[in-house]
Amino acid sequence: MGIKIILLIVFFAVMAGVGLYSRKHARSVDGFVLGGRSVGPWLTAFAYGTSYFSAVVFVGYAGQFGWKYGIASTWIGIGNAFLGSLLAWVVLGRRTKVMTQHLGVKTMPDFFGARFDSKALKITASMIVFVFLIPYTASVYNGLSRLFGMAFDIPYTYCVIAMAVFTALYVILGGYMATAINDFIQGIIMLFGIVAVIAAVLNGQGGFIEAIGKMAEIPSDIAVTQGQPGAFTSFFGPDPLNLLGVVILTSLGTWGLPQMIGKFYAIKDEKSINTGTVISTVFAIVVSGGCYFLGGFGRLFDAPEIYDKHTRTVVFDSIVPHMLSTLPDILIGIVVVLVLSASMSTLSSLVLTSSSTMTLDLLKGNVMKDMSEKKQIVTMQIFIVFFILVSVVLALDPPTFIAQLMGISWGALAGAFLAPFLYGLYWKRVTRCAVWASFICGIGITVSNMFLHYIESSINAGAVAMAAGLAVVPLVSLITPRMKKEKTSQIFQCYEEKVTSTKKRSLEI
Numbered sequence: 001m002g003i004k005i006i007l008l009i010v011f012f013a014v015m016a017g018v019g020l021y022s023r024k025h026a027r028s029v030d031g032f033v034l035g036g037r038s039v040g041p042w043l044t045a046f047a048y049g050t051s052y053f054s055a056v057v058f059v060g061y062a063g064q065f066g067w068k069y070g071i072a073s074t075w076i077g078i079g080n081a082f083l084g085s086l087l088a089w090v091v092l093g094r095r096t097k098v099m100t101q102h103l104g105v106k107t108m109p110d111f112f113g114a115r116f117d118s119k120a121l122k123i124t125a126s127m128i129v130f131v132f133l134i135p136y137t138a139s140v141y142n143g144l145s146r147l148f149g150m151a152f153d154i155p156y157t158y159c160v161i162a163m164a165v166f167t168a169l170y171v172i173l174g175g176y177m178a179t180a181i182n183d184f185i186q187g188i189i190m191l192f193g194i195v196a197v198i199a200a201v202l203n204g205q206g207g208f209i210e211a212i213g214k215m216a217e218i219p220s221d222i223a224v225t226q227g228q229p230g231a232f233t234s235f236f237g238p239d240p241l242n243l244l245g246v247v248i249l250t251s252l253g254t255w256g257l258p259q260m261i262g263k264f265y266a267i268k269d270e271k272s273i274n275t276g277t278v279i280s281t282v283f284a285i286v287v288s289g290g291c292y293f294l295g296g297f298g299r300l301f302d303a304p305e306i307y308d309k310h311t312r313t314v315v316f317d318s319i320v321p322h323m324l325s326t327l328p329d330i331l332i333g334i335v336v337v338l339v340l341s342a343s344m345s346t347l348s349s350l351v352l353t354s355s356s357t358m359t360l361d362l363l364k365g366n367v368m369k370d371m372s373e374k375k376q377i378v379t380m381q382i383f384i385v386f387f388i389l390v391s392v393v394l395a396l397d398p399p400t401f402i403a404q405l406m407g408i409s410w411g412a413l414a415g416a417f418l419a420p421f422l423y424g425l426y427w428k429r430v431t432r433c434a435v436w437a438s439f440i441c442g443i444g445i446t447v448s449n450m451f452l453h454y455i456e457s458s459i460n461a462g463a464v465a466m467a468a469g470l471a472v473v474p475l476v477s478l479i480t481p482r483m484k485k486e487k488t489s490q491i492f493q494c495y496e497e498k499v500t501s502t503k504k505r506s507l508e509i
Contacts (some may be wrong), residue, residue, distance in 0.1 A: 003329050003330055003333050005332040007334070007336070007337050008333075008340070008373040009338065009471070010336065011337050011340060011341075012166050014160070014182075015166050015167075015169075015170050015182055015184060015344065016136070016169055016170060018165060018170055018181045018182050018185070019169055019170025019171070019172075019173035019174045019178045019182075020173060020174075020176055021174070021178075021181075022170075022173065022174025022175070022177040022178035022181060022411055023173050025174060025175065025176075025177035025178075026173070026174050026175035026176075026177065026178070026377070027377075028373060028377075029106070029178070029360070029373055029377060030106070030374050031175065031176075032175035032176065032180030032356075032377050032380060033106050033107070033175065033176055033179040033352070033356045033380075034106060034262070034265050034266040034362070035175070035176040035180060035266050036177075037101065037178050037265065037266055037267075037268070038266075038267075038268050039176070039177070039266045039267055039268055040267075040268055040272055041267065041268070041272035041273070041274075041276035041279060042184065042276075042279060043180040043181065043183070043184050044263050044264075044266065044268075044276050044397065045275075045276040045277075045279035045280040045283060046180075046183050046186075046187035046188075046279070047088075047165060047179065047180045047183040047184070047263050047345075047349070048085070048260065048263045048276070049085070049183075049280055049287065049290070050183040050186050050187045050190065050284040050342060050345035050346065050349075051183070051186055051259055051260060051263070051345060051346050051349035051350075052080070052084065052085070052260065052284065052288070052346075052416050053080075053190070053253060053284075053287050053288055053291065053342055053346075054342045054343045054345070054346035054347075056136075056139050056140060056346075057288065057291050057342070058291050058320065058338070058339050058342055059317055059320050059321065059339065060139070060316065061076070061246075061250070061291070061292070061295070062291040062292055062294060062295030062298075062320055063295055063298055063316045063317060063319035063320040064295075064316035064317075064319075065243075065246055065292065065295060066292060066294070066295025066296040066297070066319070067295070067298045067316060067319055068237075068239065068242075068298070068300040069131075069232075069237035069239060069243050069296070069315060070215060070231065070232025070233060070234070070237050070238065070239070070296050071212070071215065071232065071233050071293070071296040071297075072232075072234065072235065072237025072238075072240075072296070073237065073243070073292040073293075073295055074289060074292050074296060075236070075237075075243060075247060076243070076246055076250055076251075076288070076292045076294045077284070077285070077288035077289030077290070077291060077292040077293065078285075078289060079247035079248075079250065079251040079291075080250055080251050080284050080288040081281055081284035081288060081289060082251075082281070083247070083251035083252060084250065084251035084252070084253070084254045084255075084284065085254075085277075085280045085281045085283070085284040086130075086277060086280075086281040086284075087248045088254055088255055088260075089273065089276060089277035089280055089281075090170055090277060091110065091255075091422070092255060092261065092264060092273040092422070092425065093267075093273040093276070093277065094183035094266050094270055094273050095426065095495070096264035096265065096425060096497060097264050097267055097269075097270065097273060098494050099111075099115070099425060099491070099494055099495075100264070100265045101265075101494075102491070102494035103115065103494075105265075106265065106356065106360055107126075107256035107258065107262065107353070107356055107357050107360055107361055108125065108129070108261055108262070108357075108417060108421065109121075109122045109124075109125035109126040109258075109274075109357055109361040110122060110128060110286060110360060110361055110433060111421070111424075112125045112420065112424075113125075113423075114362070115169075115424050115431050115491060116310040116420075116424070116430075116431075116435055116483065117432075117483065117487060118178045118432050118435075119188050121432065121435055121436070121439075122361050123361065123362060125361070125416075125417070125439070126357045126358065126361035126362045127362070128412070128416055128417075128443065129353065129354060129357045129413070129415065130260055130354060130358055130362070130441065131412075132408070132409050132412040132413050133258075133350055133353065133354050133387075133413070134261070134387070134390055134391060134394065134409075135394070135407065135408055135409045136350060136393035136409035137347060137350045137351065137387065137388075137390075137391035137394075138145070138391045138395045138481055139395075139409070140343045140346050140347050140350070140391070140395075141160050141163070141164075141347075141391060141392065141394075141395030144159045152299075157396060158396055160392055160396065161392065163340065163343065163344060163347070164347075164388045164389075164391075164392050166344070167344050167347050167348050167351070167388065167390050168384055168385055169353075169418050170182060170348070170380045171351060171352055171384055172330070172384055172385075175277040175352070176266060176352060176376060176410060178348075179345070179349060179352060180266075180349070181206065182330055182345065183342070183345045183348075183349075185467055186326040186341030186342070186344065186345045186406070186451075187287075187341075187345070189282060189334075189337055189338055189341045190287050190338055190341055190342055191283065191286055191287065193334050193335065193337070193341075194286065194287055194290040194291065194294070194338065195286070195290065195491040196331060196334060197294065197324065197327070197331065197334070197335055197338070198293065198294050199288055200328075200331050201294060201297065201323055201324070201327070203299070203327060204327075205300055205420065207408055210316040211297055211300060212402050214300055215231070215233045215296075215297065215299065215300065216229060216230045216233045216234050217229055218230075218232055218299050225509070232296075232299060242457065242459075242460065245459055245460040245463045246284075246459050247458065248463040248466070248467075249407065249409075249410055249411065249414075249459050249460075249463045249466070252414070252418065252461065252463075252466055253410040253411075253413075253414040253418075253466065254394060254414075255414065255418050255421070255422060256413060256414035256415070256416070256417035256418025256419075256421060256422075256466070257410065257413055257414060257417075258353050258357065258413070258417070259349045259350055259352075260377050261421065262349075262353060279341065281485060282292070287342075288361065294320070294323070295319070295320060297323070298319045298320070298323060301319065301322055301323045302462075303322060305318065305322050306318045306319050306322050334367070347391075350387075351383075351384050351387045351391075352380075352384065354383065354387045355380040355381070355382075355383035355384045355386075355387060356380055358383050359371075359376055359379045359380045359383060360376065360380075363379065364376060372455070377418065393432065394486040400505075402407055407457070407458035407461070407462050408446060408450065408458050408462075409463050410462050411442075411445070411458060411459075411461055411462025411463075411466075412442060412443055412446040412447070412465070413442075414442070414465070414466050415438075415441065415442025415443070415445060415446055415461065415465025415466050415468070415469055416439045416441075416442030416443055416465075416469070417439060417442070417461060418439075418442075418466050418469055418470070419438045419466075419469035419470045419472065419473040420434065420435040420439075420469070420473055422470075423473050423474065423477075427474075427477075427481075428489075428492055429477050429478070429482055430473060430477050430500040431477045431480045431482055431483065432480075433476055433477075433480035433481075434472070434474075434475075434476040434477040434480065436468040437472050437473065437476045438473050440466050441465065441469055441472050442465045442466070442468070442469050445464060445468060446458075446461060446462065446465050446470040449461040473508045478504045
């Protein structure tokens with residue numbers, strides 16, 4: 001217990017120290033929200049990765065999908081690395097950096113307002129962010145509950161409050177730069193921690209080969225495999241169709257999440273994007289691939305502790321904590337710090353995104369006509385406290401499983417934003433009506449499915465919402481009035497700036 005508490009105290013002290021160190025970067029709105037648009041590739045790549053993977057992945061998703069799909073759940077981590085990180089950086093990174101800097105926008109709703117010349121779109125997008133980031137924020141805390149119950153003899157409530165206080169402290173003090181530096185430190189902890197945990201868990205099962213052999217003997221309870229043994233060690237697992245839905249939501253979903261896309265706004269320059277692409281992809285392979293790979297062995301730890309006492313159904317959020325409960329104290333301490341790192345980095349990114357959106361996109365110029373630079377920063381700091389308080393209240397009495405909370409949030413945000421943002425970066429023909437259609441489609445599918453359940457899984461509903469948006473935006477754009485040609489030409493001019501080169505660096509024909 002002493003080792004675990006010492007690790008926690010050191011961890012929290014470092015986080016607070018970074019907040020104090022970063023105060024000088026948070027004296028302007030641009031500095032508070034985007035770090036002055038001068039953040040290097042390493043900090044940006046780690047900020048992207050740590051915002052991507054939290055306790056939701058390590059405790060909730062790894063446990064649930066590892067139990068359902070076995071070793072094949074590793075495909076989710078691979079999808080996260082190559083679709084959610086590599087392809088996202090290649091497709092969105094440079095164009096997002098160039099266009100957002102050209103337009104002078106700081107948030108995703110701000111982008112919609114400037115790119116499509118519509119204040120109504122900006123306000124609506126900010127309200128969508130406000131509503132649907134809250135369940136995701138709550139799910140980040142929720143992922144810690146069983147882990148702390150396993151590792152400590154203190155109430156989970158106190159742990160949540162401590163985490164919330166320290167997160168609020170360093171985000172309020174240092175803004176984006178504090179979160180980026182802390183994300184880098186937390187990311188290093190996550191990289192080494194996940195490798196150590198996988199090695200220890202597999203060693204406890206007699207090594208990798210023996211663990212695979214035990215998994216192969218477990219019969220599947222999924223109807224499509226007719227109970228055949230070996231399904232949980234097969235290439236695509238017992239249920240490949242639903243596995244594909246999870247891969248799509250958790251990988252392509254990042255393309256439409258404001259807290260993820262915001263990292264491209266803040267990166268220093270285009271050269272940094274190339275470096276950041278490689279770092280972010282490697283980080284995702286190790287962390288996300290490792291989490292789902294570890295979760296894939298969950299059925300080897302089948303025990304009464306992972307079942308609900310009344311319904312006798314599997315409590316997915318308890319699988320990974322139970323897997324880790326037999327580890328040595330020093331490793332449990334590392335795991336706690338690992339999951340805290342993942343959760344606090346994601347939480348800081350979420351509350352900073354929510355507060356900046358509410359202040360800059362909803363209040364400024366609408367409710368409060370005259371907001372000085374200092375007033376904007378103070379308002380954002382107040383909203384950071386507000387969002388953290390709301391998420392704590394929700395986390396202490398969570399309404400459903402972690403995966404479902406996150407699925408609803410990701411489905412609504414990515415379903416509404418992904419298509420118009422992606423097309424808006426590349427295609428001049430996108431219309432305001434198409435953006436409205438995507439908002440309605442993404443929110444409509446996600447919310448209606450919460451009540452009608454015509455798609456069984458909220459994860460699959462989110463994937464459907466994203467796919468629908470990608471189809472709806474071009475179709476509606478082709479049949480609705482286009483924006484003024486002069487306006488779109490001015491916006492896309494940023495991609496056509498000429499760069500001169502010396503003769504010795506250019507090829508002569």
